[in-house]
Amino acid sequence: MTGGRWRDRCVAAAGLTVIWMFLWGSFTPLTFTGGLIVAVIVLIVFPLPPVTYAGRVRPYGLLKFAVRFLRDLVVASAQVALLAFRVGHVPRSAIIAVSLRCPSDMNLTLTAEALSLVPGSLIVDVDRRRGILYVHVLGVSSPEEADRFRDGVLDLEGRIIEAFGSRAERRVIEEISA
Incomplete structure (x- = not known):
């Protein structure tokens, strides 16, 4: 096993141990030890697949993503609230x-x-192999609205790639957008 793989497993074990201690609500040596044992067992029984990350975090892209995400969050919350309180609809x-x-x-x-x-x-x-997300969307009643939603998801993907993607991924997005 490579050094990077060991590092990833140690980070995962530490994260699981912290979650365990939060769930128990106490930070004692016994809780820590029990969480560490459970984390190691979980990682042995359910090994995580290796995740490669060839990109880097780009602060400007991250800021653009965060601002637009917060805007989408507020707008969507208002839309769902309106749908929920619409009488007879x-x-x-x-x-x-x-x-x-x-x-x-x-x-x-x-x-x-x-x-x-x-x-x-x-x-x-x-569908991981083909790269397809199947999304349940509330408030869609026509093919045009479905197409607008699909375009919005692709726009979201573009912002994520702009914030975190590799050069190759950014090039693909730029070529498709051009």
Whole structure:
């Protein structure tokens, strides 16, 4: 096993141990030891696949992503609240397949997480091999609205790649956008 793989496992074990201690609500040597033992067992029984990250964090892209994400969060929350309190209206929904342009594991995960955190959308399935996210969307009642949502997801993917992506991923996004 490589040094990077050992480092990743140690970080995962430390994270799981901290979560264990938070769940127990006490920070004692016994809780720490018990959490560490459980973390090691979990990592042996359920080994994590290796995750490669060829990109780097770009502060300007991260700022753009964060500002737009917060805006999307506020707007979507208001839209869902309006749908919830509309009397006599049954909101329509759809499951939309979105093919990501850069379907790396990291990009799939970050896009899916950001999408699921915004009210009104939820990832129901992922085709990892083909790079497709299946998203349940609230308030979609026409093919045009579904296309707008799909374009929004691809825009989100572009912002994530701008903030965290590798040069190759950024080049793919730039070529497709041009």
